[in-house]
Amino acid sequence: MKKLKVALLGCGNVGSQVARILLDDAAVLAERTGAELELAGIAVRNLEAPRDVELPAGLFTTDAEALVDSADIVIELMGGLEPAASLIRRAIDGGATVVTGNKALLAKDLPGLAARANEAGVQLSYEAAVAGAIPILRPIRDSLAGDRITKVMGIVNGTTNYILDAMDTTGAAFDDALTKAKELGYAEADPTADIEGHDAASKAAILATLSFHAPFDLDDVDCEGITSVTAEDVAAAREQGMVIKLLAIAERLGNGSGTEGVGVRVHPTLIPRVHPLAAVHGAFNAVFVEADNAGELMFYGQGAGGRPTASAVVGDVVSAARRVVLGGPGRTEATVGQVKALPIDAVRTSYSIGLQVSDKTGVLAKIAKIFTDHKVSIETMRQSPEDVEGDAPGSASLRFVTHRGSEAALAATVADIKELSVVTAVTSVLRVEGN
């Protein structure tokens, strides 16, 4: 039986589980691959660092380059841009098959790495980079290869879904839900990358690149996190039969007059409770895909964690190893088209707008005029039935949900409403999808 040397770069919570699977399940993997997958070494920065899994000390090395040079298959799980990028390029140039879960690197230069892999005739796989254990990239790349994807909407960050779900089920404020998430290990000590949407934005860029067969990077993603979502927003969503989720959205836009392109964005979003994405609770992830022929699809599962993510990594390793055993060049999906990344102003969405107004007389007429001026159509208006506790006497809370309109017109409407002297505060502005 053929033997393939596997180099593992990085040994954090995913890497250590990958090593465990390669060692413990070696017989099964050999049976499925047709080759013995020999874990040749694990490159780490610090040989003494504690690991999640007990692994033979002899496997560890700090010489990542030498390890890469000796390997048939290189698994990169160090994260970050450097030295990961250089090591991946070195592996590709040396003819090794590469598996990575590095979303930051892929969001920066997936097309460049894919082109390089194809030139070298090696396979570059990265299923673990988006939504952990959920097989989503392979289905988009291969199963939907004969279809036209029109929209992808994903809950691709478990931390923020845990927080928003906790706010929805317990009525907690954002800060309290975040504290709880930290206590339970769902949020890191510095949760910035999660709660500001940066992690989701990287994944949105990768999803867009594969879904629309054109290069998108992090700079193409309009990104808004969940830090300004309040308990009141969540309660108001519930009253409307909706729930707030942080969605990564990539969709084909076009008005038929030549301004075709794809809008990629991450923001807290109101979705109806009957939408399949609304049933994604806790730290689970899901990606909802709309395609011309396939219609609506959803992929659901664990989006993070050592073992689930390791499952995706080893799946890539086995798939790629099968090709190596069989012979013939490896294949990496490369972007083939050029589709313009459009700014969020080009998106058509609907808004849910919460207002505090100081005086009821004539207020509605004034607000309605602004909607009309911007050609934005109101779908529903809800006035709080009586003065809310703490409101100034004579004040009221209003909540409008608009029909779908251009982001530019919606934003301009909100800006003008803010200027009205009768409007005390714009308490929330949230986009609505899935309705």
Added chain:
Amino acid sequence: MKKLKVALLGCGNVGSQVARILLDDAAVLAERTGAELELAGIAVRNLEAPRDVELPAGLFTTDAEALVDSADIVIELMGGLEPAASLIRRAIDGGATVVTGNKALLAKDLPGLAARANEAGVQLSYEAAVAGAIPILRPIRDSLAGDRITKVMGIVNGTTNYILDAMDTTGAAFDDALTKAKELGYAEADPTADIEGHDAASKAAILATLSFHAPFDLDDVDCEGITSVTAEDVAAAREQGMVIKLLAIAERLGNGSGTEGVGVRVHPTLIPRVHPLAAVHGAFNAVFVEADNAGELMFYGQGAGGRPTASAVVGDVVSAARRVVLGGPGRTEATVGQVKALPIDAVRTSYSIGLQVSDKTGVLAKIAKIFTDHKVSIETMRQSPEDVEGDAPGSASLRFVTHRGSEAALAATVADIKELSVVTAVTSVLRVEGN
């Protein structure tokens, strides 16, 4: 640009949509494949039959063999065993790449066809055979290739899900829901294959073969349809916080004493309303997968219909064509292990048992003794609060839900309860999963 000749066998509602996509989207498919996919011909039995889509008359032929012999890629969508099987073998032996959606044929001999394809170095793909547009086979085969699947539970028949969902939401009786399904085109004039579970059983065999890397065929599937599900069963399920779905289930079984194997079955099943599969409505399909490392995954989408199923077919065509363009042998997943198919008696499940009893005095004690004798533990018992309308005076309705036990013990328990003179009728016996 390389040109690949595509032969289409069969032009029903899926075939005609495949032809449409190959013709209308030729430019996009060429871009994504790296080759021109030329629809060389469509083999049909009757040249004059009406088609769902208008297609050039010159494409049609009744000489399927000549068409197959001329093709680089053969798409078989005739269905049934013959002549489909002979034509697929002919295509493989001639070195053509094969794409099929023929679940009956695959449930009979997927391992044989896969081995033949591998010997010839050609790829055999069949994503459309299970759950229509939902990418489920490729994720199981490739993405989960490094994991151990423990259980697969699928709603894989849209007709029965439509009927059961209608019964749940409207309270309709089975016959009325079936009539409605026929009117709306969700059920065929002869719905036997759907409502008796045969269609789901074919898909269960294919899912089991891929999930457990061992050959399973239709004979290994214990199959029960939905014709005996009553409006009362559905109402009782609702009261219990459950819903009835027809599930195709394949799971690894083992008691640690050497009787390891896989149980494959199709039957109406009670699942909790909070389970992700409970939210699958209408004619939609979904497959829920449990794996050692990945944890719980679900794949959701349209399981039938011309366009969705055609999306899966063309996805397979593009993926396979990319390999042909690249060079190197095609690869078809072959079964590698031998895992015993176990009879349903080996399954551990729980039962929900509905009884009509003639006399309340001492009845519970008698029934409880039978449960104890068979070492079956009762989880809940519910007695109808008062005599149900139409019941004989002094009679009562009881519903037991058991803890998980062996199917053999559960079946023996029900058989003994039936013999009790105080038991007027066993009104329903349904298995419970997902709790």
